Amino acid sequence: MKEDIEQHLGAxxxxxxxxxxxxxxxxxxxxxxxxxxxxxxxxxxxTLFLDALDRYDAGKYSIAHLTAAATIFETGxxxxxxxxxxxxxxxxxxxxSSHYLGKDIIRLLLMxxxxxxxxxxxxxxxxxxxxxVEREKPDIVALAxxxxxxxxxxxxxxxxxxxxxxxxxxxxxxxxAVTSERWAQVIEADGWAPNAPQAVEEANRLLRQxxxxx
Amino acid sequence: xxxxxxxxxxxxxxxxxxPDKVPLLHWSVDLALAQSGVSxxxxxxxxxxxxxxHIRYVxxxxxxxxVVNTDLWxxxxxxxxxxxxxxxxxxxxxxxxxxxxxxxxxxxxxxxxDPFSGRRAEVLRKAAAIVSDEIGDKVAFRQGGYGxxxxxxxxxxxxxxxxxxILFPEAVFGAIKRVMMDWTVDFIAGSLEPWKDRLTNxxxxxxxxxxxxxxxxxxxxxxxxxxxxxxxxxxxVGRDVPVTTHFCGPRPDLDFVTHTFGDALDELQFWWPGSxxxxxxxxxxxxxxxxIAAGIDHTRTLLLGSPDEVDAxxxxxxxxxxxxxxxxxxxxxxxxxxxxxxxxxxxxDARDKYGTY
Numbered sequence: 001m002k003e004d005i006e007q008h009l010g011a012x013x014x015x016x017x018x019x020x021x022x023x024x025x026x027x028x029x030x031x032x033x034x035x036x037x038x039x040x041x042x043x044x045x046x047t048l049f050l051d052a053l054d055r056y057d058a059g060k061y062s063i064a065h066l067t068a069a070a071t072i073f074e075t076g077x078x079x080x081x082x083x084x085x086x087x088x089x090x091x092x093x094x095x096x097s098s099h100y101l102g103k104d105i106i107r108l109l110l111m112x113x114x115x116x117x118x119x120x121x122x123x124x125x126x127x128x129x130x131x132x133v134e135r136e137k138p139d140i141v142a143l144a145x146x147x148x149x150x151x152x153x154x155x156x157x158x159x160x161x162x163x164x165x166x167x168x169x170x171x172x173x174x175x176x177a178v179t180s181e182r183w184a185q186v187i188e189a190d191g192w193a194p195n196a197p198q199a200v201e202e203a204n205r206l207l208r209q210x211x212x213x214x
Numbered sequence: 215x216x217x218x219x220x221x222x223x224x225x226x227x228x229x230x231x232x233p234d235k236v237p238l239l240h241w242s243v244d245l246a247l248a249q250s251g252v253s254x255x256x257x258x259x260x261x262x263x264x265x266x267x268h269i270r271y272v273x274x275x276x277x278x279x280x281v282v283n284t285d286l287w288x289x290x291x292x293x294x295x296x297x298x299x300x301x302x303x304x305x306x307x308x309x310x311x312x313x314x315x316x317x318x319x320x321x322x323x324x325x326x327x328d329p330f331s332g333r334r335a336e337v338l339r340k341a342a343a344i345v346s347d348e349i350g351d352k353v354a355f356r357q358g359g360y361g362x363x364x365x366x367x368x369x370x371x372x373x374x375x376x377x378x379x380i381l382f383p384e385a386v387f388g389a390i391k392r393v394m395m396d397w398t399v400d401f402i403a404g405s406l407e408p409w410k411d412r413l414t415n416x417x418x419x420x421x422x423x424x425x426x427x428x429x430x431x432x433x434x435x436x437x438x439x440x441x442x443x444x445x446x447x448x449x450x451v452g453r454d455v456p457v458t459t460h461f462c463g464p465r466p467d468l469d470f471v472t473h474t475f476g477d478a479l480d481e482l483q484f485w486w487p488g489s490x491x492x493x494x495x496x497x498x499x500x501x502x503x504x505x506i507a508a509g510i511d512h513t514r515t516l517l518l519g520s521p522d523e524v525d526a527x528x529x530x531x532x533x534x535x536x537x538x539x540x541x542x543x544x545x546x547x548x549x550x551x552x553x554x555x556x557x558x559x560x561x562x563d564a565r566d567k568y569g570t571y
Contacts (some may be wrong), residue, residue, distance in 0.1 A: 178513040
């Protein structure tokens with residue numbers, strides 16, 4: 001069985017690395033039908049996705065490669081339907097605009113890192129975030145603003161969370177191409193990250209703070 | 215030297231001559247909207263309000279260039295792209311390509327649509343014609359857009375198109391060559407028409423060649439397609455209108471673009487402070503071949519800083535570039551809603567203070 005598992009995982013890796021979407025999907029289905037444990041497939045997919053991120057960091061992959069890898073990873077993640085106890089819960093969304101590239105990469109990285117992530121999608125407005133926080137009771141709210149016209153929405157969302165008292169029980173992490181550490185301080189966000197890997201680090205730091213009551 | 219109009223200043227600088235002072239280039243749909251006194255719901259469909267907002271913008275903030283627009287999406291309406299209009303934003307409701315499940319057929323089945331057959335196209339053309347008639351002799355007019363690769367991405371969804379470029383490169387490049395090349399040329403050339411002979415500048419967006427976005431293995435092919443479209447637009451215009459780059463990303467690949475596009479470009483506009491490409495490097499590498507337009511950080515200093523910080527930013531930018539190349543003080547992209555009025559005043563004052571020749 002061990003050889004069979006390795007063979008199946010090898011087939012998944014080969015199609016993943018060659019960016020053959022339909023072949024990767026078929027290989028994942030075949031592996032699951034053959035009895036390869038869901039956790040093994042999930043772990044292999046996470047390794048492949050994290051490897052893609054390393055290649056991006058090293059300048060070997062572009063964002064285009066990363067989005068293709070993210071799509072294959074997400075398709076596989078859904079097929080495995082693996083149950084992993086989450087370390088924390090994040091509500092995430094892009095405020096005001098339809099940009100979701102960076103937000104989606106962070107969402108997938110957070111999932112790969114063990115967070116449960118509720119994705120509100122794009123063109124999200126402050127009242128939708130407040131509703132989601134009341135419903136989902138997350139540890140962290142992650143707000144992306146990708147164009148300058150949408151920056152004020154981050155401030156408005158934090159204001160709405162403060163006004164409703166919801167801010168007391170969670171941390172707010174902001175990011176996006178037009179944001180800055182200075183902006184995060186101005187709007188009283190708890191954390192800011194300039195890129196996806198640092199967003200995951202920052203989410204973990206905020207989660208620790210929350211658990212320590214800081 | 216007698217005071218020049220914004221248009222004279224801009225053109226003089228692009229010719230490599232010294233104008234009365236460094237041109238000041240910035241623009242903003244958001245702030246033009248605010249100047250118009252109406253909501254985006256009305257602005258988007260009213261050519262007179264669009265024109266009024268943009269005219270007041272250049273007059274109040276002393277910008278030497280005028281860029282008339284409401285959003286990126288109106289020309290895509292003929293493809294079936296529907297937009298969502300909020301108080302200050304216009305965005306598409308959904309992308310053409312499926313977000314979750316990639317499918318090469320959306321590219322293979324894509325058909326040409328006339329970019330000016332949507333309901334808002336005529337509104338924009340009328341607005342441009344009004345602005346051209348009202349202030350066409352006083353300020354420079356910049357109009358343009360993105361190349362065929364970026365336009366396909368805007369139509370399909372940027373993430374989807376980037377993803378599918380890797381998953382189905384033949385289908386994606388097929389759609390660019392079969393549909394988006396002609397569409398881009400028709401769209402940009404058609405957008406330039408309302409300005410008639412008052413058009414002073416074509417703006418060419420290089421989002422597809424940002425260092426992070428473009429897959430290295432396809433970069434040459436993307437550049438070849440973008441350049442082909444640019445030359446075809448220039449042919450259609452029929453006269454030598456200067457071309458300015460538009461890099462609003464944090465990692466502009468100026469080296470690759472200048473190497474590839476060469477004489478097709480006249481001015482390099484990019485985001486600095488804010489991007490990783492320093493103004494010093496741009497001036498020393500390209501200042502002898504191109505005009506350079508940068509120096510305003512529209513996302514931090516101008517938006518969040520004080521008037522004193524704006525003054526210091528302008529002073530620093532002038533010290534780096536003013537006497538070393540044909541330099542224009544420019545933002546990297548549109549100014550944001552909420553940019554303090556006092557900072558815009560400080561920006562114009564600082565240009566006069568440090569930028570006079």
